[in-house]
Amino acid sequence: MPEMRLGDVIDDFCVKCRRVTNHSIVSIINGEAAKVRCRTCYHDHDYRHEQAPPSKKDLKKAELFKEVLSTVAPGSESVSESESSTAAATAEEPAPGKKTRGRAKKDSALRLLLENSLRNHSVDAFIAIH
Numbered sequence: 001m002p003e004m005r006l007g008d009v010i011d012d013f014c015v016k017c018r019r020v021t022n023h024s025i026v027s028i029i030n031g032e033a034a035k036v037r038c039r040t041c042y043h044d045h046d047y048r049h050e051q052a053p054p055s056k057k058d059l060k061k062a063e064l065f066k067e068v069l070s071t072v073a074p075g076s077e078s079v080s081e082s083e084s085s086t087a088a089a090t091a092e093e094p095a096p097g098k099k100t101r102g103r104a105k106k107d108s109a110l111r112l113l114l115e116n117s118l119r120n121h122s123v124d125a126f127i128a129i130h
Helices: 056-071 081-089 103-117 124-128
Strands: 010-013 019-029 032-038 045-046
Touching: 010 032, 056 103
Parallel strands: none
Antiparallel strands: 010 019, 019 032, 032 045
C-alpha cells in the first residue's frame, strides 16, 4: 500500500452522515490516518477504518446478556412456572413518583426471557427474538 499523505482521499464511516463516505486525511500518526474530514458534511473525527460503531440497542442487549449470565448458576436445572412467576414479580420496579416507561418493561421482559432460556440451555430462544 502506498504511503498516506495529508489530503489523500480515503473511505471511512461518518457518524454525522451515518454512512461510509469519502474523507480527506487531516492528521497522520505512525504512517496511519489518525483524523479525517468528511468530504460530504465536513465533520472531523477519528479514523474508524470503515467500521460503524455498535448501535446503542446492541450495547444494551449485550449488557443485559452479561447481567443475566452473571446471575445464572452453571448447574441449574430447567425453570418451573412458579420460579418464572417469582422472577417476574421481582423485576425492577420504578421509583415512586416516576412514570413507567415501555422500555423498562421491555428490558425486564427481555431479562426474564434470557434467564429462562439460559437455564434451559437454549440459546436458540435468545437468537430467535433478535
